[in-house]
């Protein structure tokens with residue numbers, strides 16, 4: 001696949017397949033590097049660019065209030081969250097789109113959609129912590145989950161593997177999601193630090209923005225009625 005050709009959800013790349021095993025192996029190597037004292041350097045090179053404003057959006061105006069929460073490191077998942085929010089607002093719902101690190105209170109909402117990007121097979125801690133902190137409230141209102149990562153973009157058949165990224169969070173929180181969306185993310189070098197770029201290149205991750213907006217819209221259209229009280 002050329003670098004200019006984004007992977008379309010539903011296509012298999014054949015080569016360059018990124019498996020969880022490879023992520024885990026490279027994650028182990030990576031973890032060892034952190035343990036060896038690279039933590040300060042990584043902290044400086046990882047995580048969102050603090051100079052960039054995270055989107056906080058209010059959309060629509062109606063009785064049905066929905067909260068869309070996201071965890072992101074590079075900004076990819078915030079774009080997915082905004083798209084989901086816009087699609088829900090298009091159905092007449094009142095929607096707030098907020099980063100998990102803002103710790104929004106879900107109590108005032110009828111339904112919730114929460115998602116995260118993935119690092120080494122796991123949701124970001126801000127998103128996990130938010131779910132954990134609000135588990136009781138989320139158990140009592142329709143809540144949909146979504147995951148944004150590269151495995152599903154490079155190998156769309158690996159739905160079980162990617163859905164399993166949310167298993168520990170669901171088991172711990174006791175939430176029964178109304179749906180789980182699995183979306184391709186990006187490997188846009190300009191959004192990643194040196195270490196992250198090196199890891200993704202070593203894994204032969206295909207460069208590009210692999211977010212499939214049609215797939216995200218279709219999933220959101222299916223989820224919208226499930227969020228209504």
Ligand SMILES: Cc1cc2nc3c(=O)[nH]c(=O)nc-3n(C[C@H](O)[C@H](O)[C@H](O)COP(=O)(O)O)c2cc1C
Nearest residue numbers: 023072074076077117118120121149150151185186
């Ligand atoms: C260090 C690192 C580890 C990653 N680990 C995984 C992984 O285990 N599985 C996967 O599918 N994608 C993995 N990815 C890809 C990201 O999930 C993808 O780039 C996503 O779009 C990031 O979105 P975010 O920055 O909004 O969190 C990894 C990316 C990096 C930089």
